């Protein structure tokens with residue numbers, strides 16, 4: 617099925633591998649547009665119902681990724697049905713996906729703001745903004761400053777990540793994990809906003825005031841994560857298509873329908 621055909625039928629029309637490849641490609645391009653990915657970094661996502669995941673060909677420009685630049689890789693590191701090479705830091709994705717059955721998508725980025733927090737003595741990146749409650753359990757830092765190319769390095773990173781949703785990598789970058797590629801994109805946007813907020817407080821010479829336990833509890837009560845993800849996904853896909861970050865023919869296959877955007881929880 618071509619993207620035009622999927623587009624005409626709307627979101628959810630494609631087979632799982634095609635849908636995952638398209639979403640992963642869109643997430644990659646949108647992350648480039650948000651300054652979260654550039655010439656390096658990558659996104660992976662599990663293919664529902666298969667013992668394999670999608671990741672880009674390592675050499676393809678992140679700004680021009682399409683479903684055709686995506687590879688299917690199994691959990692033994694074997695590329696299925698294609699002769700492209702995955703990114704050299706594949707062990708980040710492979711070992712985290714193996715260690716964390718709850719995780720459906722992984723982002724590795726060399727985000728400068730995140731790296732800065734691995735280079736300041738006695739300074740931890742903390743939940744500052746309301747949307748940063750996602751990282752309330754903590755954001756550990758992995759001590760290995762080199763690129764993660766060996767399985768044992770990937771396993772060590774997965775161990776540092778533990779049960780959390782983000783791990784910083786000393787002088788190198790960060791890795792985020794989420795329950796879907798869409799959620800991963802939204803988390804990445806908020807992760808950057810939060811790191812920026814803390815950096816701005818520090819640059820102003822002030823002592824950062826992170827969210828307290830009580831504030832985090834209060835925010836949690838009001839949270840509608842699933843709906844929030846759909847709302848931001850809708851915004852960024854439309855914006856991306858309008859600004860030609862995404863090919864126009866992808867829009868129909870990616871934009872949520874009206875029914876999908878209906879809130880299932882109403883607080884009043």
Ligand SMILES: [Zn+2]
Nearest residue numbers: 705724763789
């Ligand atoms: Zn890296």
